[in-house]
Amino acid sequence: MVLEARSLRKAAVPSTLIENxxxxxxxxxxxxxxxNEDGSSCLVYIASGCHVYKLLIPMDNSSVRKGKESLLIPVQTQVMDSSLVNRCPHRSEIQSIVLSETESPGCLVLGSVDDYGHLMVSKLDTSGKDIDQLTYSVLPRDSGVGEGSWAGLCFSRSQWSMAAVARSFCKSIDVYDQDIHVRSLHTLWYPSSLNFLENSGHGSENSILAVAEGCQNERKWWLSTTNFWFSW
Known part of the structure; x- marks a missing residue:
């Protein structure tokens, strides 16, 4: 199967929204x-500093332009609407955000984690409206003491309430079921990426958590050679 781009757009974040x-x-x-379901627009969530921002960008059909050596040329487009998401009040710099669908139609889950491992999860409307849905936060196991560093986040596709948070400096992975801590895992090197994989073999519905360690070159070696997997 060959994937081809049907639309390529470029939009500038308004300077009035994020000044620095x-x-x-x-x-x-x-x-x-x-x-969005009709494909006419998309919602883009961007984190900067301690906040998350939301942009509404049009996605009307247009042909993809190609330049020299088939280089794709993006079409400049205007941001239709932009605002601050008030449901993510972090106190330090956000390192990762994840948007996931739930079993409830019309709802999305927005998760964010800062450089000390503070996790915040909110349910939002797919139309982008900040409706009064479930919101919870989880402090790191060490209460965020020490030095801040990269932190990663992922949700389980089969169970959206299951989330995993990686903290590079602490060499730790914490798994949560909503705001309940399930277990902690520790890596030999600094974790650099993580993701849930669905284990559909042998009739099992358990998720597998894949974690990569080290820098980019070393990360490929760990994943492809040693199959560095955590599962439960």
């Missing part, structure tokens, strides 16, 4: 996106 963007960590993942 924070640099973040080299591994930070501070962008999440949700395309």
């Amino acid at each position: 963007p924070s640099p973040g960590n080299l591994q930070s993942t501070r962008l999440a996106l949700h395309v």
